[in-house]
Amino acid sequence: MSRQVYLVATAAGQGTRMASPLPKQFLTLGDKPILRVTIEKFLEAIPGIKVITVIPHDRIAYWKDYCQEQNFTIPQRIVEGGITRFHSVRNAIAHVPDDAIVAIHDGVRPLVSVNLLRDMVQRMSSCRALVPVTPSVDTLKAVEAIEDESGKTLRPIDGVTYDRRKVWGAQTPQMFLSEDLKAAYSLPYDPSFTDDASVVQAKGIPLSYCLGERFNLKITTPEDLLLAQAVIEKGL
Numbered sequence: 616m617s618r619q620v621y622l623v624a625t626a627a628g629q630g631t632r633m634a635s636p637l638p639k640q641f642l643t644l645g646d647k648p649i650l651r652v653t654i655e656k657f658l659e660a661i662p663g664i665k666v667i668t669v670i671p672h673d674r675i676a677y678w679k680d681y682c683q684e685q686n687f688t689i690p691q692r693i694v695e696g697g698i699t700r701f702h703s704v705r706n707a708i709a710h711v712p713d714d715a716i717v718a719i720h721d722g723v724r725p726l727v728s729v730n731l732l733r734d735m736v737q738r739m740s741s742c743r744a745l746v747p748v749t750p751s752v753d754t755l756k757a758v759e760a761i762e763d764e765s766g767k768t769l770r771p772i773d774g775v776t777y778d779r780r781k782v783w784g785a786q787t788p789q790m791f792l793s794e795d796l797k798a799a800y801s802l803p804y805d806p807s808f809t810d811d812a813s814v815v816q817a818k819g820i821p822l823s824y825c826l827g828e829r830f831n832l833k834i835t836t837p838e839d840l841l842l843a844q845a846v847i848e849k850g851l
């Protein structure tokens with residue numbers, strides 16, 4: 616049976632590192648909010664996809680007004696974000712049926728390619744959980760940040776080394792069978808849950824991996840936004 620695909624676009628953060636009064640997902644990339652660019656990429660790649668958009672409580676009216684005023688009238692269910700990303704995703708997947716594929720994607724990763732999205736959906740016919748990853752290009756150091764009277768000091772952690780050939784960075788979207796994802800999110804929250812794959816893995820569900828994309832960056836800082844703008848202008 617062919618499974619319906621759902622997008623959970625997580626956009627419930629406040630984006631404090633962007634140093635903007637407007638949360639980063641609503642800042643413009645080109646002439647559209649980053650969140651809209653992200654959602655439109657999925658609509659292009661996966662016709663018929665169901666969209667669930669997770670928004671901070673105090674920005675739901677803002678997003679609804681934008682969509683109406685700018686004629687962004689795609690069908691979407693708007694869900695209120697939780698106190699953590701874990702709780703936001705749990706709120707969203709409560710609206711997803713069994714026998715579906717769920718793609719959970721950061722609303723501020725607008726540069727993901729159509730090709731990667733289509734390839735991942737195809738791969739989900741033979742796996743239960745799929746995570747795009749990219750190889751580390753920098754030498755990795757074990758360092759801890761210590762706050763003291765002089766500010767933040769970076770100190771080495773003795774005896775800890777990393778082989779960068781074996782350390783890869785996880786991206787989104789991360790795709791799951793909906794019944795597995797909902798079972799995993801029945802677990803109690805744990806601070807070690809840094810992404811959806813870590814939640815699913817804690818439930819004992821095997822993960823599969825595919826090669827991600829260098830330009831599939833998460834826009835977190837003003838520098839990230841400048842880089843994303845340059846990528847779009849160059850048509851990369």
